[in-house]
Amino acid sequence: MSTTIPIATAAADTAVVVGASSGLGRALATELARRGHAVLLVASDRRDVDALAADLQLRHGVPARGLALDLARSADPGGAIGAALDGLPPLAAVLIPAGWSRHDDDGTLDTAAIGQLLAINLHAPLAIAHALLPALLEHRGTLVLFGSVAAERGRGRNIVYAAAKRGLVSFAQSLRHRHADGALRVQLYQLGFLRSNLTHGLRLPLPAAEPDGIARDVVAGLARRDGTYYRPGWWALVALIVRSLPWFVFRRMKD
Ligand SMILES: NC(=O)c1ccc[n+]([C@@H]2O[C@H](COP(=O)([O-])OP(=O)(O)OC[C@H]3O[C@@H](n4cnc5c(N)ncnc54)[C@H](OP(=O)(O)O)[C@@H]3O)[C@@H](O)[C@H]2O)c1
Known part of the structure; x- marks a missing residue:
């Protein structure tokens, strides 16, 4: 169920943004279009x-297409995205900032x-990446995944969310190993707090970054080499400290 608004100038390549409706994904979509990429934008509504595709196409003159997909319900999100790419320029990048967390993820959730x-946080990124890999490999493309510092060390909150995000770390490592010949670039951004829907109304122990700044850095870095990057960069130090804390201190950390 995708729609393209006609009239657009040619773009050299296409970037897919999964989770493009808000927060970081919206900022990434905007920055990609501003830099002249055709975009396929995926979210549930x-x-x-x-509306975002129409706006980007109008403002930046790139082909922009929307695809409605509920990642919690779709058995084959990669297949749907692959079909929606038909007719767009070659695929150069797949960015998957889609994510979801809930406050009661404390060991009490039902099946x-x-x-x-x-x-949303693990199956969809894996399934989408698997389905789009052949197209990415054809053009030495880039896969960009987004983890969380919440997964740096398992705690009594965000239990399932963190386990899923930790799964992405392993997935990124596996793909890098599998495609160590350089045919695919795999970047994983480990994010600290962002000012977005996910953190709206929460009392945060550390400052939240603006999605626009992170998006500019991620898009500028698409040709950056494979790797895991903390953003903002100072979160690398926080993560190191959290990993290194002795258990008797860590067990008391509640935020
Ligand atoms: N915000 C933070 O402090 C923070 C910290 C660490 C890591 N992260 C990670 O950073 C990434 C971006 O987060 P954000 O703060 O920009 O989040 P956000 O503003 O809540 O945006 C999340 C995006 O994921 C999409 N999404 C969620 N559930 C979906 C579903 N069932 N089907 C389709 N799309 C779905 C949303 O689209 P819909 O309109 O369909 O809901 C939205 O476009 C996420 O992976 C998040 O886990 C965020």
Whole structure:
């Protein structure tokens, strides 16, 4: 169920943004279009992605297409995205900032809720990347995944979310190993707090970054080499400290 708004100038290549309707994904989509990439924008609500696609196409003159897909319910999100790419310029980048967390993810969730968290945060990125790999490999493309510092060391909150995000770390490593010949670039951004829907109304122990700044850095870095990058960069130090804390201190950390 994708829609393209006609009239656009040619773009050299296409970038897919999964989770493009808000926060970092919206900022990434905007920055990609501003730099002249055609974009395929994916999120669950068709009105959100269609409105953003129309706006980007108008402002930046690039082909922009919206695709409505509920990642918690779709058995084959990669297949749907692959079909929606038909007719767009060659695929150069797949960015998957889609993510979802919930406040009661503290070991009390039922099976359905666990499945939903895993579907959005782990199954969807893996399934989409697998499905789009052949197209990415054809043009030495870039896959960009987004983890969280919440997964740096398992705690009594965000239990399933963190497990899923930790899964992405392993997935990125595996793909890098599999494609160590350089045919695919795999970047994983480990993010600290962002000012977005996910953190709206939360009391945060450290400052939240603006998605626009992170998006500019990620898009400028698409040709950057494979690797894991902390953003903002100072979170690398926080992560190191959290990993190194002795258990008797760590067990008391509640935020
Ligand atoms: N915000 C933070 O402090 C923070 C910290 C560390 C890591 N991260 C990670 O950074 C990434 C971006 O986060 P953000 O703060 O920009 O989040 P956000 O503003 O809540 O945006 C999340 C995006 O994911 C999409 N999404 C969620 N559930 C979906 C579903 N079932 N089907 C399709 N799309 C779905 C949302 O689209 P819909 O309109 O369909 O809901 C939205 O476009 C996420 O991977 C997040 O885990 C965020």
